[in-house]
Amino acid sequence: MQHNSGQNGSPVSQSACGLDFGTSNSTLGVCGASGPRLLALEGDHVAVPSAVFFGAEAQSAFLIGREAVAAYVDGVTGRLMRSLKSILGSALIDERTAVYRRRIRFSEVIGLFLAELKQRAEAALDAPLDAVVMGRPVYFVDDDEAANRHAEETLRTVAQAIGFREVSFQYEPVAAALEFERRHVSGEKIAMVADIGGGTTDFTVVRLSAAGERRDERASDILANDGVRLGGTDFDRQLSMHAFMPGFGYRSPMKRGDIEVPSAPYWDLSTWSSVHQLYDPRRLAELREVRFDAREPALIDRLMNVIETRRGHSVLIAVEEAKIALSDRERAETPLAWIEPGLSVEATRAGFEASAHALRERLDRTARACVAGAGLTPEDIDYVFFTGGTSQMPAVRAAILAPFEKAAAIDGDRFGAVGLGLAIEARRRYG
Numbered sequence: 001m002q003h004n005s006g007q008n009g010s011p012v013s014q015s016a017c018g019l020d021f022g023t024s025n026s027t028l029g030v031c032g033a034s035g036p037r038l039l040a041l042e043g044d045h046v047a048v049p050s051a052v053f054f055g056a057e058a059q060s061a062f063l064i065g066r067e068a069v070a071a072y073v074d075g076v077t078g079r080l081m082r083s084l085k086s087i088l089g090s091a092l093i094d095e096r097t098a099v100y101r102r103r104i105r106f107s108e109v110i111g112l113f114l115a116e117l118k119q120r121a122e123a124a125l126d127a128p129l130d131a132v133v134m135g136r137p138v139y140f141v142d143d144d145e146a147a148n149r150h151a152e153e154t155l156r157t158v159a160q161a162i163g164f165r166e167v168s169f170q171y172e173p174v175a176a177a178l179e180f181e182r183r184h185v186s187g188e189k190i191a192m193v194a195d196i197g198g199g200t201t202d203f204t205v206v207r208l209s210a211a212g213e214r215r216d217e218r219a220s221d222i223l224a225n226d227g228v229r230l231g232g233t234d235f236d237r238q239l240s241m242h243a244f245m246p247g248f249g250y251r252s253p254m255k256r257g258d259i260e261v262p263s264a265p266y267w268d269l270s271t272w273s274s275v276h277q278l279y280d281p282r283r284l285a286e287l288r289e290v291r292f293d294a295r296e297p298a299l300i301d302r303l304m305n306v307i308e309t310r311r312g313h314s315v316l317i318a319v320e321e322a323k324i325a326l327s328d329r330e331r332a333e334t335p336l337a338w339i340e341p342g343l344s345v346e347a348t349r350a351g352f353e354a355s356a357h358a359l360r361e362r363l364d365r366t367a368r369a370c371v372a373g374a375g376l377t378p379e380d381i382d383y384v385f386f387t388g389g390t391s392q393m394p395a396v397r398a399a400i401l402a403p404f405e406k407a408a409a410i411d412g413d414r415f416g417a418v419g420l421g422l423a424i425e426a427r428r429r430y431g
């Protein structure tokens with residue numbers, strides 16, 4: 001094991017890193033004697049959007065992160081893929097998909113993305129990385145042990161294929177707990193970590209202490225883990241179906257009978273990992289027939305316009321922006337003149353929150369179950385530590401905090417806590 005000087009002059013262990021491959025954003029961290037730090041992987045940014053773009057032109061043949069999203073938004077011909085992690089644990093992961101002039105497996109796409117992160121990290125460090133602690137959600141998918149094992153195995157195989165000799169895993173909320181402990185804890189405390197991300201929400205009940213930070217074996221301090229495959233992208237879908245899709249014909253009537261237009265296209269247009277399926281020519285042919293029998297064909301025209309111009313991700317990007325705006329404001333106006341002159345969508349926080357009631361309830365139930373699984377009651381919890389982008393939604397925070405009247409709510413680094421904790425773990429395991 002060699003040591004050299006990192007960017008900030010402090011010694012870093014050269015070969016080990018923590019890698020948080022997130023549904024929406026990814027980070028990579030290393031840990032030296034002075035503590036963990038995340039590496040800048042895209043300009044000055046430490047968090048890279050988990051997005052890839054395969055373009056038709058040589059200069060945009062393969063892009064990741066903000067550049068990938070920008071190429072798509074700028075109308076460069078090619079395919080944008082986001083929410084790749086959501087495909088882990090599903091049957092799709094081993095299937096091939098068309099990206100310009102070739103077909104590759106989704107697992108290979110994840111490999112290309114992670115290989116690029118690794119390479120950029122090694123360039124930033126000026127040192128090779130050959131051991132990694134990868135984060136994983138408590139459950140990639142709900143109630144399916146075999147699928148969860150397969151998801152972890154897939155990630156392990158991908159990590160080995162891109163050159164990591166040592167690969168191990170840590171639950172994402174446990175990693176966040178290690179980072180919080182380093183910053184916030186004096187004396188012995190019981191904390192519940194709530195990591196509310198893009199695709200999954202994870203909870204860990206953990207015993208934290210300044211002494212614990214120095215111990216290697218922490219398994220006995222982790223009192224319970226629980227999670228649910230539900231995160232920000234589900235709230236995107238909810239807001240889309242609630243406020244945006246009606247303007248594209250969702251729930252509008254057909255001419256005959258007491259029926260509505262089919263809902264499947266709206267679901268796909270509202271789901272990051274299935275937008276692309278709408279571009280199959282058969283789907284457009286079906287929509288032409290629906291349009292013929294729809295009582296408000298002008299609405300279906302908007303939908304067809306989005307699909308024909310392959311702007312599905314642009315709609316979802318607009319929905320996500322509106323969702324984020326509603327964390328700070330009571331209403332959000334989204335102009336969609338690029339679809340049709342004068343078109344815009346207004347969403348209110350109250351309407352969005354009411355429509356997302358069932359999602360919040362599932363989060364609240366999972367948090368309570370996690371505490372019960374630790375053999376504790378809500379009164380035993382000293383801190384609720386929030387991390388993950390979706391922890392900024394006021395109604396989500398309130399739902400999770402409700403049972404924990406005694407607990408102090410603390411916000412960590414929303415996009416970095418997991419990656420920093422994984423870096424701490426990498427130093428413990430390999431450093």
Ligand SMILES: Nc1ncnc2c1ncn2[C@@H]1O[C@H](COP(=O)(O)OP(=O)(O)OP(=O)(O)O)[C@@H](O)[C@H]1O
Nearest residue numbers: 022023024025197198199200232327388389390392
């Ligand atoms: N201010 C905000 N209000 C509401 N949601 C937000 C806000 N900022 C970011 N988000 C949402 O947070 C999510 C991304 O969070 P994060 O980066 O923690 O996820 P991730 O780690 O990639 O996902 P996961 O851990 O589930 O794999 C996105 O759905 C994004 O829309």
Ligand SMILES: [Mg+2]
Nearest residue numbers: 022197388418
């Ligand atoms: Mg995360």
